[in-house]
Amino acid sequence: MMKILSKSSSAALITILAFTFACKQNDEKNVAPNNKVSEKVLHQINALGFTNTGVIKTDGGYIVEGDIFLSEADLNSTPKQHNLVVGKSEQFRTSNVVSTNGNRNITIYAPTGYRGYSAAMLAGLDEAISRYNALGLDLTFSRTTSSWYADIKMTRLSTTDEQRGVLGSAGFPTNGNPYNEIKMSGVLESSYGLSTDGIATIIGHEMGHCIGFRHTDYFDRSISCGGSTANEGASDVGAINIPGTSKDADLADNGSWMLACTDGSDRPFTSGDRSALNWMYKDNF
Numbered sequence: 001m002m003k004i005l006s007k008s009s010s011a012a013l014i015t016i017l018a019f020t021f022a023c024k025q026n027d028e029k030n031v032a033p034n035n036k037v038s039e040k041v042l043h044q045i046n047a048l049g050f051t052n053t054g055v056i057k058t059d060g061g062y063i064v065e066g067d068i069f070l071s072e073a074d075l076n077s078t079p080k081q082h083n084l085v086v087g088k089s090e091q092f093r094t095s096n097v098v099s100t101n102g103n104r105n106i107t108i109y110a111p112t113g114y115r116g117y118s119a120a121m122l123a124g125l126d127e128a129i130s131r132y133n134a135l136g137l138d139l140t141f142s143r144t145t146s147s148w149y150a151d152i153k154m155t156r157l158s159t160t161d162e163q164r165g166v167l168g169s170a171g172f173p174t175n176g177n178p179y180n181e182i183k184m185s186g187v188l189e190s191s192y193g194l195s196t197d198g199i200a201t202i203i204g205h206e207m208g209h210c211i212g213f214r215h216t217d218y219f220d221r222s223i224s225c226g227g228s229t230a231n232e233g234a235s236d237v238g239a240i241n242i243p244g245t246s247k248d249a250d251l252a253d254n255g256s257w258m259l260a261c262t263d264g265s266d267r268p269f270t271s272g273d274r275s276a277l278n279w280m281y282k283d284n285f
Contacts, residue, residue, distance in 0.1 A: 037062065044075040051221075058161055058169075065221070066260050067169045068209065069183070097212045099176030100138040100281060106178055106211075108143050109150035117154070120189045124199025125154065131204060135274060137281040139211065152210055154203075157183045167262075170206040179210040197266035201257060208258050212280065216256040216272075225261035 037055045045052040045064055056063040061071040098104065110117050110125055117125075122143075129141040144150050157166055162185050171179040184203065188194045194202075217223040257267045269277070 041075065045070065048074070056161065056164055056166065059158060063161070063166060063169050065215070065218075066225070067166070067206065069169045069171045069181075071171075097176075097280065098139060098173050098178050102138050103140075104138065105140045105142055106151045107149065108141060108152045108154060108182075108207075109145070109147045110143065110154040111147075112145075117156075117184075117186060118189065120196060121184070121186065121199060123196045124188075124194075125203050127196055127200035128204035128207060131200065131269060132207065132277075135269070135277055135282075137277060139281040141207070151178055152180055152182055152207075154182045154184055157185050161185075162187055167202050168206045170209040172209060173212050182206045182210065192264060194264050195266070197268075198262075198264045201262060201265070201267040204257055205262070213258050213276070215260040216258045217260055221260045224259035 037057050041062065042052040042055065045055060045062065048070070050064045050068070050070070052064070054064075054066075058069070061069055061074065063069055098106070108125065108129070110122060112122065125143060129143060133140050147153055157169070161169075161183075166185065167188065168182060168184045170182045173179060182203070184206070188199050188202065215221065255267050256270055256273055258273070259267075
């Protein structure tokens with residue numbers, strides 16, 4: 001996820017924040033030569049259906065569209081075609097979802113103590129978990145103290161990615177299982193002054209990707225990120241409209257937890273978000 005930075009505070013998170021801040025601090029002149037993304041890779045990303053602007057080279061792969069991680073293996077995969085229903089304020093999912101069999105708990109591990117996450121970050125994770133669990137879905141979350149058996153491990157973003165404004169990143173489900181890693185910035189409170197609720201929104205957003213949600217404004221990231229119109233593309237995982245979600249709401253005021261960019265404020269689930277989550281993990285799958 002990116003955050004949008006205000007002109008008055010380049011160290012603050014939003015006015016143009018995204019789950020990688022919309023106005024991320026990644027001017028070409030500030031990017032080291034070894035972080036330059038090759039034309040071949042940009043072509044591969046585009047071939048998969050993702051936008052190839054603002055790509056960030058990171059450990060093991062690349063971050064695209066603000067917070068979606070693509071590994072080298074992903075780049076060499078064969079794109080699949082999906083029929084889409086494209087609107088202006090619907091929620092969207094991937095073709096990859098988590099199998100629940102009516103009741104499934106997903107465990108999340110976050111390191112504590114020395115080199116671990118702060119109390120505020122852990123409180124944010126607990127709040128994000130609580131928000132999902134309060135919905136009564138067939139899918140629940142819990143925090144575990146063991147990294148060995150965790151379904152999702154929360155790890156620290158690299159310093160380089162943090163300096164570029166990345167707040168968090170995650171991928172999409174495979175083989176009926178959630179994506180197994182959420183990379184989170186460790187400076188959300190110290191550098192950006194985010195509250196527990198603001199941190200919970202960002203972690204909850206990445207959890208949303210892990211269980212198969214695309215950005216609510218995937219068709220036009222300028223809605224939450226500012227700048228020019230940019231369709232993220234369907235990609236090989238699809239961008240499928242979730243039936244029953246609003247087609248009339250103004251996304252700029254909608255406040256969905258899955259908007260591509262954030263200003264660091266609290267974004268609890270909207271009525272549209274709850275409808276989307278219920279459809280995905282209560283009524284159909």
